[in-house]
Amino acid sequence: MLQFPKRYADAVARLRVPSGFLIVLVFAWLSHPTRTSLAVGVPVSMLGLALRAWAAGCHAKNQRLATGGPYAFTRNPLYIGTLLVAAGLTIAARNPYLAVIFALVFLLVYLPVIQLEEQHLRRLFPEYATYADRVPALLPRLTPYPQKTSNPFRGTQYLRNQEYQAAIGYAVGALFLLWKM
Numbered sequence: 001m002l003q004f005p006k007r008y009a010d011a012v013a014r015l016r017v018p019s020g021f022l023i024v025l026v027f028a029w030l031s032h033p034t035r036t037s038l039a040v041g042v043p044v045s046m047l048g049l050a051l052r053a054w055a056a057g058c059h060a061k062n063q064r065l066a067t068g069g070p071y072a073f074t075r076n077p078l079y080i081g082t083l084l085v086a087a088g089l090t091i092a093a094r095n096p097y098l099a100v101i102f103a104l105v106f107l108l109v110y111l112p113v114i115q116l117e118e119q120h121l122r123r124l125f126p127e128y129a130t131y132a133d134r135v136p137a138l139l140p141r142l143t144p145y146p147q148k149t150s151n152p153f154r155g156t157q158y159l160r161n162q163e164y165q166a167a168i169g170y171a172v173g174a175l176f177l178l179w180k181m
Helices: 006-030 035-057 077-093 096-124 128-134 155-160 164-180
Strands: none
Touching: 006 077, 006 096, 006 164, 035 077, 035 155, 035 164, 077 096, 077 164, 096 128
């Protein structure tokens, strides 16, 4: 994975949420959905939302290292889910400029944030180094990582991680695309 200077990664981590509102405005302005684009894009986004939900339900942030559920296949299932949601919305919006914008955001914002989070996890969990050596950062393994403790999905953990906010945001975006069609 690309390595970013810490000052840059810290800056984009702080700007990630505020810049998201700007991206929403650009998305609204540039989207030109059709029935076909929605029929193709919505299932891709739903797959991403499902992956995010599964990951959030298996992840007790800063309490224990998540190595089960989707974390047995990739270290960053939440970000892969985000990428799938963005890809699906881009397909549904039917504008190639949005694909370029989302790709640049993932490359220039999310990858540095992933790097910062991994540094944090290495400090917090000594076993993270072994896990990171065996589980890829983004492209999933074909077989699950054998974990010592399971991280089963828990609805209460999903709620505690407030992942429902991503589902609400997605629903608003999908309804907007339906309206704009």
